[in-house]
Amino acid sequence: MSRPRPLAVLVSLLFLIALGAGACSGSGASYARFRRAASEGRVVAAREVRAADFIDVHASEDAPRPPATGDGEHLPILLDARLGNSALPSQGGRAVLQISLRGGMAAARLPASIVVVVDVSGSMQDEDKIGAVRHALARFVETLDPADRLAIVTFSDDAHLALQPSSVASSRSTILGAIGGLAAYGGTNLGAGLGTALSVAASMREGGVARVVLLSDGVATVGETSFDALASLGTAAHDAGIAVSTIGMGDQIDFALLEAVANRAGGAFHYLDRPSEVERVFATELASLTQLAARDAHVRVELPEGVSLARSYDERTSFALGVLDTSLGDVAGDEAMIVVHELDVAPGASLSEIPVEISLRAPDGTASIAARTAVRFTRSGAFAYEGATDPAVLRNVTLGRIAWSLREASHLVDVGDGGRASVLATAALADASSAQVRLRALGDDLRARSLDEALTLLGATVRALPPPPVTSARLAGNDDADRAGWTVTSSRASDAFTGWR
Numbered sequence: 001m002s003r004p005r006p007l008a009v010l011v012s013l014l015f016l017i018a019l020g021a022g023a024c025s026g027s028g029a030s031y032a033r034f035r036r037a038a039s040e041g042r043v044v045a046a047r048e049v050r051a052a053d054f055i056d057v058h059a060s061e062d063a064p065r066p067p068a069t070g071d072g073e074h075l076p077i078l079l080d081a082r083l084g085n086s087a088l089p090s091q092g093g094r095a096v097l098q099i100s101l102r103g104g105m106a107a108a109r110l111p112a113s114i115v116v117v118v119d120v121s122g123s124m125q126d127e128d129k130i131g132a133v134r135h136a137l138a139r140f141v142e143t144l145d146p147a148d149r150l151a152i153v154t155f156s157d158d159a160h161l162a163l164q165p166s167s168v169a170s171s172r173s174t175i176l177g178a179i180g181g182l183a184a185y186g187g188t189n190l191g192a193g194l195g196t197a198l199s200v201a202a203s204m205r206e207g208g209v210a211r212v213v214l215l216s217d218g219v220a221t222v223g224e225t226s227f228d229a230l231a232s233l234g235t236a237a238h239d240a241g242i243a244v245s246t247i248g249m250g251d252q253i254d255f256a257l258l259e260a261v262a263n264r265a266g267g268a269f270h271y272l273d274r275p276s277e278v279e280r281v282f283a284t285e286l287a288s289l290t291q292l293a294a295r296d297a298h299v300r301v302e303l304p305e306g307v308s309l310a311r312s313y314d315e316r317t318s319f320a321l322g323v324l325d326t327s328l329g330d331v332a333g334d335e336a337m338i339v340v341h342e343l344d345v346a347p348g349a350s351l352s353e354i355p356v357e358i359s360l361r362a363p364d365g366t367a368s369i370a371a372r373t374a375v376r377f378t379r380s381g382a383f384a385y386e387g388a389t390d391p392a393v394l395r396n397v398t399l400g401r402i403a404w405s406l407r408e409a410s411h412l413v414d415v416g417d418g419g420r421a422s423v424l425a426t427a428a429l430a431d432a433s434s435a436q437v438r439l440r441a442l443g444d445d446l447r448a449r450s451l452d453e454a455l456t457l458l459g460a461t462v463r464a465l466p467p468p469p470v471t472s473a474r475l476a477g478n479d480d481a482d483r484a485g486w487t488v489t490s491s492r493a494s495d496a497f498t499g500w501r
Contacts (some may be wrong), residue, residue, distance in 0.1 A: 028057035029248070029259065029271035030233070034406065038457035041464050044422075046410035048255045051313035051403035055338050058450050062392045063336035064102035064103040076104050076294045076330060081356040081373055084388030084397065087380040092347040094310055096388040096397045097301070097375060097475040099356055103293025103331040111147040112211070113165070113204035117197040119216035119249075120154045126186035129217055129249060137179045144168045145307045150177055151200050154188030155193025157222050165204050190216060191235030192242070193222035194233050194261070201242045210242050216258065217249040227257055234264030240298075243267045243330050263316060266329030268297060294360040294369070297328040299339055301356050306349025310342040316448065317341070331360070340400050342387070345377075352376060391444035395451065402428055402454055406461065418466035425462045 007341060030050035037044035066078035072201040084096035116137065124130040137152075144150065146169035152162040155238030163178035194214060201210040237244045244265035246258040249272050262269040301324040303309065309319055317339070326339050345351070351373040360369050388394040410420035432455055439448035 008149060023429055028053050029255075030054065030403070031057045031271050032271050033255070035453075035457055036499040038464070041460065043410050043413055043461055045255075045463055046407045046414065049407040049410065050259070050315050050402050051330045051400040052315055052339075054399040054403040055340060055452070056314060058399060059338045059392070059396050060336040062098075062338055062396065063102040066104035067333070076362070077297070077358060077359045077360060077371070078102050079103065079299070079356070079371055079373055081350055081375045082390065082393065083375050083377070084390045084393035085386055086375065086377050088345055088377050089380060090348060092345045092349060093385040093386045094475055095343045095345055095353065095377075096393050097341045097343055098390075098393045098396060099326075099341075100336065101297065101299065101328070101331070101358060102336045103333050105293070111145070113149045113150075113151075113201065114144075115151045115153060115197045115201045115204070115210070115212045117153045117155065117193050117212060117214040118162075118182060118188070119156075119188060119193070119218065120182060120184045120186075121156045121188040121218060121221075122162070122185055123188075123218050123252070124251075126217075130182060130184040133184050133215060134179055137182075138176055141168065141172065141175055141179070149204055150175055151197075151204065152182075153200060154182065155189050155191055155196075156184070158189055159192035159196040161196065161200065165200065188216070188218050188220055189223040190220040190257075191230050191233065191352075193501035194230070198233065198237055198240065198242060198244075201237075202240055205241065210396065212237065212242060212244045212265075213247070214258075214261070215245065215247045216253060218252050219254040220257070227260075230257055231260040231264060234261035236262075239266035241295075245270070247272065252460050262295045263327075263329070268329075292330065292334070292363040293333045294331045295363060297337075297358060297360040299326045299328060299332050299356065299358050300324065301341065301354060301431060303343070304349075304351045304354060306346040306351055307354065308344045308346075310344045311338040311400075313342075313397065313404065314382060338396060340393070340396050343396065389442070391439055391442050391447050394435055394439060394442075395444075395447040398432050398451065399454060402458055404434055406458070409461070409465070413465070419468045422462065422465040422468040425458065426468070429455065429458050429462055
């Protein structure tokens, strides 16, 4: 596999993150890690699998765009909710709920106050990553508006304010001089770097939108190294109204920490895999990402009596007291987000609709906005029920199931049960292949083709796993294992498929 070109990737990512002002949920970091692992003949780490990424990176066009209002502006957010199949038989079944939202275009771009936090530890000398950062930052300055302000914090053994908050209009030469002076040495005190950046960003908030972009190629080795303590900086940033986006460079990053900081702070986590993915986002989203539609978006689903959660395919979702709450962070103009849940509906449940609500704040962080919609069931007696006959929902829940299966298979590998991991991954491949055939039967060849890469990579993962245990007993009652064509010991494999019916 060819190595990524850091300069091209960093320039695009910085432009997208800082001007986009928040969560590019379709950044695809997790999917990129899956692609890299599969192409190298290994299984992606369970901690790096995020179903939300798998769905978002493929499904942006599934979210309708907000209509223009009478004065030519757009609504801040359009919320859409649908069931993959709303015609539920009386005996109940598993329904797929898909919620999409898309940001509208704001009337004007807000001035941006940006703090770039650069890892300048010794490892940044490898492959001249620090040189790539210098070039990328210099190019990035060219994209900023004159009204924007920029500060740079570096961290190695300690944190250093390499560039005081500076106006792009009046301090361009000073900014470029600070960028040219970046050099790599020492350890990785990520906590000091991020903490300093948040203090600087707080001082820059007045009159615009403050955000932090952190770039790192490693794990915290100096100062505070506790995951919980470092991740809490993301929570502190959110509480202060500062979005933080993180960029992981190379294979030695702390994936879970960088993602946690970004998620808690309402930003985005990006992994540098290959330029083509960034270029795709850059080409299709750039025109709209210069405007912020809304902040701190939450989507809540109230499950009525008789409906329970089978599985959520969005790791940002919490579930308590019958309410699913998905924290989506900031939403950029024209940015699309897709959330998919699988729900179990009990036989004879007397329900007609499931309420879905979104809450968010205006771009300046002041006014709160809420909107509510509902998805409705119909009853059609007894028939062979399929939970997702809508092509968009079918494709997206298939991607979610692939991610779930990869994570579970990776867990099984970690505990030394590679055979059962192979059974699970092979069943997932069969299920996804069946969904692709179904999409073609529904006349949606475009969405069917969109599964090609994921199926190829999943096949490579199956080949990287040890062969499954083979006996004379089939896994009774499990359609996925039957479709995979495996004969396995039911006592060892049955719990690997819990919920897959």
